[in-house]
Amino acid sequence: MPAPLPQSTLSDDLIKELSAFACTLADAAAKVTLGYFKSPIGIDDKDDGDGFDPVTKADRGAEEVIRALIEEHYPDHGIFGEEFGIKEASSPFEWVLDPVDGTRAFISGLPTWGTLIALRYNGEPVIGVIDQPYIRERYLGWPGGATLNGEPIRTRPCDTLEHATISTTDPDLFTANERPAFDTLLAKSRLVRYGLDCYAYAIVAAGHMDLVVESGLKPYDMMALIPVIRGAGGAATNWEGDAPGDCGRLLAVGDPTLLETALDILKE
Known part of the structure; x- marks a missing residue:
């Protein structure tokens, strides 16, 4: 957990x-x-x-x-x-x-x-x-x-990837080692949207999407997103399930019950 x-x-x-x-x-x-x-x-x-x-x-x-x-x-x-x-x-x-x-x-x-x-x-x-x-x-x-x-605002319920709309700014930004995990998330999800930058996290917080995953972020790219996601009822961690810190890898979910499923994929 x-x-x-x-x-x-x-x-x-x-x-x-x-x-x-x-x-x-x-x-x-x-x-x-x-x-x-x-x-x-x-x-x-x-x-x-x-x-x-x-x-x-x-x-x-x-x-x-x-x-x-x-x-x-x-x-x-x-x-x-x-x-x-x-x-x-x-x-x-x-x-x-x-x-x-x-x-x-x-x-x-x-x-x-x-x-x-x-x-x-x-x-x-x-x-x-x-x-x-x-x-x-x-x-x-x-x-x-x-x-x-x-x-x-509140995030929306979504406890399975099969019903989830997910996002990342650009899948080509993942490293060669990271990309397979995202591709697995993509294959298991219902819909994906690209190119939204910080707005993707806002949309998750407002209850219109379900998951955002990114890597290679700097602290100034991610720190403001975390209180918004958490305050709206979601969860935000690094890819290991810990507090994001300055590691650069961020996972945000609207429904916290989706977190463990996503983390299991990202940790593979």
């Missing part, structure tokens, strides 16, 4: 305060990203090899405004952002930021990208925001709850 997940020791009032601030950060980021989305924009490639890892002024500008607000309101908090790295701090709080998750979708005019904002407390993600400002959907998760635009 999966290992028990650590519980937050933060007060309800502090959770509310920090959740509201996370939404303030998302508002600030949206003013930047929406100014560039579906508009001509310069694209840089961060990949030093043969791949393509795009970054734009939207990515950098959004992270800059988020970091400035954190520095202003919580100067003792740590920050870990995709574009500008780590700000060390003595505080047990650390904000983990991906200003535009799904930059490939962003530069292609597809509204499946999102701004990811997470707050870790002693290393555990306790608050997460998945914000898609173009279609005006904001998913917020915290210990014990999740909302879409302020309204509670």
Whole structure:
């Protein structure tokens, strides 16, 4: 069975305060990203090899405004952002930021990208925001709850892979050793959707899909997703069934009873 997940020791009032601030950060980021989305924009490639890892002024500008607000309101908090790295701090709080998750979708005019904002407390993600400002959907998760635009959301029942709709961003991103496990999940599931980036996790939390599996993720790709999935009633672990940590392999299910079946396949 999966290992028990650590519980937050933060007060309800502090959770509310920090959740509201996370939404303030998302508002600030949206003013930047929406100014560039579906508009001509310069694209840089961060990949030093043969791949393509795009970054734009939207990515950098959004992270800059988020970091400035954190520095202003919580100067003792740590920050870990995709574009500008780590700000060390003595505080047990650390904000983990991906200003535009799904930059490939962003530069292609597809509204499946999102701004990811997470707050870790002693290393555990306790608050997460998945914000898609173009279609005006904001998913917020915290210990014990999740909302879409302020309204509670729940995952849907689905206790067998045969009835499950599953997703991954791109199956070609799995390594040669990982791909057979995904192919088995695919063969046993009812339907698969690709290319959704962070939006796939939001859709699972809202009760429209059932499972997302990925590998090769960085902390800023995944930390915000975990509180949203868990808060909506789902489960999120690494491929061994433990807390995801920074390992890069993430499994998210809407119905926790589906977790063990999926893990058995991923562990093979």
